[in-house]
Amino acid sequence: MKVKVLFFLLVSINLFSQDNWNILLIPKELKEKANSVVRYQNIDVEIVSQKNYKLKTKKVITVLNEYGLRNIDAREFFSNSEKINTIEAIIYDAFGKEIKKIKRKDFIDQSVADGYSILSDNRVLYLDYTPTQYPFTIVYESEKQSINTAFLPSWYVIDDYFESIQKSEFTIKFPEDIGFKYKEHNFSQYDILKQEKANSLHYSIENLSALKPEDYSPAFENIVPNVIFGLEKFSLEGVVGVGNTWEEFGKVYYDELINSNTEISPETIQTITTLTQGIKDPIEKAKIIYKYVQSKTRYVSIQLGIGGWKPMLAKDVDRLGYGDCKALSNYTRVLLDNVGVTSYYTVIYGDTNRKDLDKDFVSYQGNHVILTIPSEKKNYFLECTSQTNPFAFGGDFTDNRFALMIKPEGGFIVKTNEFTPLDSYQKTIGKYSIDKDGNLKASAQIKSGGIQYDRRAYLSRVNNEKELHKTYKNRWNWISNLNIQNIDIKENRETIELVENFSFSAENYCNKAGNSVYFTLNVFNKNENIPDKYRNRKNDFEIVRGYYDSDEIEITLPNDFEIEFLPEQIDLTTEFGTYSMSIEKKANNLLYYKRDLTIYSGDFPKDSYEAYRKFREQIAKNDNLKLVLIKK
16 A cells, blocks of 8 residues: 555656656646647747847647647748757657657758759758657757847747647847837737736736637638737848838838849840830730740749848849749849839738738738739739749739838838639530430530639649549539540630530439439539538638639430429529529420529628528538429
8 A cells, every 4th residue: 555655656746847748737628629739838039139139949749649740840940141059859758758859960951942052041950750659749949040130930829720728938028229019919819918028028828728620710810819029120131221111111121132133144135125026015015024934934932031031133043044932023023124114022921811911010021922013004913933824813822912012212012903703703604415314415615714713724734634534523523423525625824714615424314213313403513512510609700702603504304204393593692692593494305504603702700600601501402403304
């Protein structure tokens, strides 16, 4: 009995001693619905001066399963402007026993543009650890310093869904005379402790259970609490500047980072002058230059703020034929300038999940660069990293968001073009027939524009017929025994439209019951997406992009069958969109099926979510309507 008591005391002491990472110490509610648990995180930012800041990070995270591996974040980027002073990690097993120590030499050192020597100064040091068992805990620590005080670390309380927080702290210290500022987002529903002093700011939070994603939730950064920081007096790539307004901020950017980077070879100038000779319209000139850049260069992926802020030299892009978003946008700007077309380097958040620059908070933001060509009617936004995009088409990567346009006189907030539902159309005109044995033969033409074009344009570049057929079979996965006879895809880069012509057949498309056969009316474009149902939804919801579908289909029925009944016309009108469906009898064996669906973009309160879900449920129900035929 004494031995058992002694053993219990030893275990108890061990469990509750300092820096013990036994998983038994994690509260049960923090492990529920979690892939990982941040046991402790401490981020310490010290702004030493206008030209220097230091960053110390300690993160202790218990990874409960393989899905939690993505949340370790044991990596640091570095360059001539950013130095890593120390970096290390220790791995513990489920009971807090040390498994492995990982020193700096054990981290993988890799160029962020591996294989492209001109950009090799920008590198990443990261941990590549393959666990032998779950759960395990990693204690990761690093210290860095940077001369780029224009871009300060943000604090995100939560990094990802399915991650709990046991304790997290963030401290930032700053001198009095450099115009320190900050902005908090999404704090209202969280118990965050804030301590503000004359020259420091401290946040902490404890025992935050994992968040679970919900259908149609707003972007993650618009849900979770976060703080962004900035300085009015900053340093960027060794250049000091003052930015109280976007105009001042952009002036520094232009003068110090891009204005002097305009040299290209005389041979290239001669080539583009010849290509645009006799053309007066600046937009037509720009189209020629854009096509020239697409044919001459290739994209090297380096995110803004990781691969440095200053574009590589335009003459190097010209000579080597590659660059990142900064380099290719600046190179295109220089080419356009040489043929008399004005364009502006523009900083933006590039992502299919739409994200704005915070236009009310002057600071270095964004992760991508595009080019803006102003005209009397509208702004043209060029995605210079793409070798396939039509002119001035960025698709869902840069649509409908605030960006910073850099002009010689300074920076100006602009908004990129929005795709309305009618812009993002899919129009189907087709026909199909059902024979007496219930087999299907169909053909149609589908025209797509806007975002719907953007998501399908790649099909015109698929050269493997087997892969192409597989894609279409997945698209029409409700048709069993699908046999594709012909597919012809054309991309019109002038009108920015994709045209698909196809024909297919399917044996035994109809179901049989005695003397009756029945089949789904909507062959080409069923929309079966029904959002998940929530008993207690947490978040408001967002429809990021609207669209419009139109279907006009002629249906030929077998002569020896008659229609049991025709479904009535359906018309649905809601704040989220509209839906209509009608079937008209043209002759004894000929029907005309018409369907229109419009979905509106917008932000909606969570109380409206169930109404939206029911709207989608009705759409799915009507798209699955079946027609019953009875043998004469």
